[in-house]
Amino acid sequence: MLCRSYFRTVILRAGHICKNAERSAVQFAVSKRSLKIVPAVRLSVNQKGTAGKTMAATDGSSNRGLITITSLEKKDGGSCASGGWKSEDGKLSCGFSSFRGKRATMEDFFDIKTCKIDGQTVCLFGIFDGHGGSRAAEYLKQNLFNKLMDHPEFMTDTKKAISETYRQTDSDFLESEKDNSGDDGSTASTAVLVGNHLYVANVGDSRTVISKAGKAIALSEDHKPNRTDERKRIESAGGVVMWAGTWRVGGVLAMSRAFGNRMLKQFVVAEPDIQEQELSEEFELLVLASDGLWDVVSNDDVISIAQAELEPEAAANKLIETAFGCGSADNITCIVVKLCPNSPTESKLPSVTETETETRNQIETEIEAKRQAATETEIETHPQTETETKSDVPTGNVAETKDETQSNSEDK
Incomplete structure (x- = not known):
């Protein structure tokens, strides 16, 4: 029979966990506010946590005027970063946010590029979620889009170019890793916009969703x-x-397609599923994200949250904060692309203030329900010592134990 002091200890511990979760959300919001939009042409992101510099640059290897928009100097000890970009004509803007979360290491990478080819504006967006290590995801960030744009049929048969480039990049990565003992792998969810024609390619369980007249439409299916x-x-x-x-x-x-993963390559291929979409004014937002977001927030909720923000960077930050608050223990990275700033559907939506208030109230209610459920589970199921207590609710610790990190990587 358990004594009263045991129950008192467990209840106090549960309350402490909830307070830590609330404090973590506040800390995330504070660190998020400290991230400033840098109005540079190229935003340099260091994904490994060391200080990166913001600079403007173009790709000198071609005459395409390639611009890379990949990140800001990281804040909060290198655990999070965000930024934004807007085209010169104001017709396209994007925001991105990347957060290490509860993981001890960061294995998410992302890439954003834009250029003009044969008079056509080309934009490329990609999310790469590594597992078993970060090398595969980092390799994709550094090479995938460059290889794609170098494909001889990139503009004439974009779908074929994407498919062939994915397979070749996988082969090139495996060749580069032949002397390494590790077996890194990575997802890839990419969106290539050529004029008004959108190509979305997916390998793994990252995901891309678009909104049309306020409704969420998945443009990829998890592998x-x-x-x-x-x-x-x-x-x-x-x-x-x-x-x-x-x-x-x-x-x-835990996924059936990926880049890398040499030991399972016979079964785990890097052949992408590709969807094409001709864009019109009905299409408002495009959201690409790693599974750290999609595991805890539905497609419909992601679009609703993103639409409640005026700027895509604010939307990306809000999605990261929401996923973390809802219990995501993974790295979380997302890109939000605003497709039609002057879309007629915007006038049919409630005002931003009303929408923001309604969405955030709903989110807060859901998070509070999750915390209460976690507290009840804590009281019913946790072991007898306080030091063994563990909760799914985030506590704000960005560094986990070595064993937890290894377990997290194996779960992918």
Whole structure:
């Protein structure tokens, strides 16, 4: 029979966890406010946490006037970064935010590029979520879009160029890693905008969603091993899909397609699913993000939250904050692209103030419900010592133990 002092200890501990979660959300908001939009042409982001400099530069290897918009100097000890960009004509703007969260290391990378080719404006957006290490995701950030634009049929047959470039980049990465003992892998969710024609390609479980007249439309489908078509493909190649906490290829990898992952390459391919979309004024927002966002926030909620913000950078920051507050324990990175600033559908929406208030109240209610549920679970199921207590609610610690980090990487 448990004594009263035990219950008192557990209840106090649960209350302490909730307070830490609230304090973490406040700290995140403070660090977020300290990030300033830099009106530079190129925003230099150092994804490894060392100080990066903001500079303007173009790609001298071609006459395309390539501009890279990839990040700001990191703040808050290198755990988060955000920034924004707007085209010269004001017809396109984007914001990005990247947060290490509860992970001890950052394995998310992203890339944003824009240029003119044959008189056409070309914009490229990409999210790369590494697992087992960061090398594969970093390699994609540094090479994928450059290789794509160098493809001889990039402008004439963009879909073919994307498919071939994905496969070749995977092969090139594996070749570059042949002397390394690790087995890094990465997702890739990319959006290529050529004029008004959008190509969305996906490998893995990062995701791209677009809003049309206020409604969320998924432009990619997560590559999970238990998907009927993916399971059939894997088993036809001699592989096996089994349950190990979640569905995994060979009981190891929780996604069925990825770059890298040499040991599973026969089954885990880097062949992208590609969707095409001709854009009109009905399309308002494009959101690309790693699964640190999608695991805890639905497609519809992501679009609603993003639409409640005037600027895409503010929307990206709000999505990161929401995912963290809802219990995401993963790295979280997202890019929000505002497609039609003067879309007629905007006038049909409630005012920004009303929408913001309604959305944020709803989010706060949901987060509070999650915290209360976590507290109840804490009282019912945690071990008898306070030092063993652990909660799914974020406590604001950006550094986890080595064992937790290894476990997190293996879960991908």
